[in-house]
Amino acid sequence: MNNQCLYGLKLLTKYINNWFPKSYKTLQDYKLFSPEDIDNEKCIGADLGLLYPGINPENSVKFIASFHAIDLYIYLLCTSFHNKDELLFSRLYSSLRDAVDPKRKISVEHVGCLQKGDIRNITRLIEQCRVYIQKLPSYSVVIGPLKKFVQMYSDFQVYSVLDKSTREKRIETWAERYHDENVGISRWEISAASNSTLLILVLISCAQDPHLTEEEVEKICSSYFPWICGLQVLLRDYVNSGEDFQQGKPNLTYYYKNLKMCEERISLFIERALESCNNLKHPHFHQTIVKGIIGIYLSNPKAFHGMNRLASSSLIKKGCSNINIYYNLCRLLRSFGKL
Numbered sequence: 001m002n003n004q005c006l007y008g009l010k011l012l013t014k015y016i017n018n019w020f021p022k023s024y025k026t027l028q029d030y031k032l033f034s035p036e037d038i039d040n041e042k043c044i045g046a047d048l049g050l051l052y053p054g055i056n057p058e059n060s061v062k063f064i065a066s067f068h069a070i071d072l073y074i075y076l077l078c079t080s081f082h083n084k085d086e087l088l089f090s091r092l093y094s095s096l097r098d099a100v101d102p103k104r105k106i107s108v109e110h111v112g113c114l115q116k117g118d119i120r121n122i123t124r125l126i127e128q129c130r131v132y133i134q135k136l137p138s139y140s141v142v143i144g145p146l147k148k149f150v151q152m153y154s155d156f157q158v159y160s161v162l163d164k165s166t167r168e169k170r171i172e173t174w175a176e177r178y179h180d181e182n183v184g185i186s187r188w189e190i191s192a193a194s195n196s197t198l199l200i201l202v203l204i205s206c207a208q209d210p211h212l213t214e215e216e217v218e219k220i221c222s223s224y225f226p227w228i229c230g231l232q233v234l235l236r237d238y239v240n241s242g243e244d245f246q247q248g249k250p251n252l253t254y255y256y257k258n259l260k261m262c263e264e265r266i267s268l269f270i271e272r273a274l275e276s277c278n279n280l281k282h283p284h285f286h287q288t289i290v291k292g293i294i295g296i297y298l299s300n301p302k303a304f305h306g307m308n309r310l311a312s313s314s315l316i317k318k319g320c321s322n323i324n325i326y327y328n329l330c331r332l333l334r335s336f337g338k339l
Helices: 008-029 057-080 086-100 116-133 139-160 164-176 187-194 198-206 214-239 241-247 259-277 283-298 308-319 323-335
Strands: none
Touching (some): 008 057, 008 323, 057 086, 057 116, 057 139, 057 198, 086 116, 086 139, 139 198, 139 214, 164 187, 214 241, 214 259, 214 283, 259 308, 283 308, 283 323, 308 323
């Protein structure tokens, strides 16, 4: 099928049936993680950009899997350390920036407390990412914003693995740097948008397009950050709020006063995310990503536990006129074990 015209239910079905499992299998094939280590909820939906119109998704799978593998490997290392050393974590998460910028020295080679095997594994994954990105015809067009958003994502990951007693204050102080009251979103919603790899992977995918322009990259960035990326993480955290609370994990929906406010804010993100797609080169493709995210997360049975049932039903209605089709497709695919 010509990827140039692929959007809507065809794109979502192809992603869930073919490309997400392929990306997941590639991650497993590295044999670095146990099945319990790999969090599908974190990855699912974030790599929908793999099917960017006109590009060959086969070329992106290995990069996406390698980038996710670096992220996961470092997270597991950080959570294994008893001493929550922010400087050490920052040096480890620099590996994500190393992966997208071949001009940087590889940071983990100079982290003395790591085992040689850890250094070797992370370095190999970084080099696999670099081999791919150096072949992208429009890499020079995306490198500026790419480095910015990888830095923001890395920063948030560092703060999220600190002790609970210091985590919240560090995130709030950090988010202040990027917070603009005129946009009408909170520091925690800025943090949510920063906690998504979706824009990073869309930029990598669209850089396969030799005709990509700086103007289009700017439009993509302003659409995805904060609206589409923020929506993805807020929905993910909303669905997983109960489990995250039990496990003491950070969850950015906890900062809403109540469930009603959470519902209203996610509704706003849905509205703004869909609107922002109209300004992009392939509006139907980007709208499919938004609708796909809504369908993927709200079709999770956890979205209808307890009081969430009313909020989730309302969010589905507010999505758009045909969001029920996406939601029902995702429910069907879940029933076959595809999600």
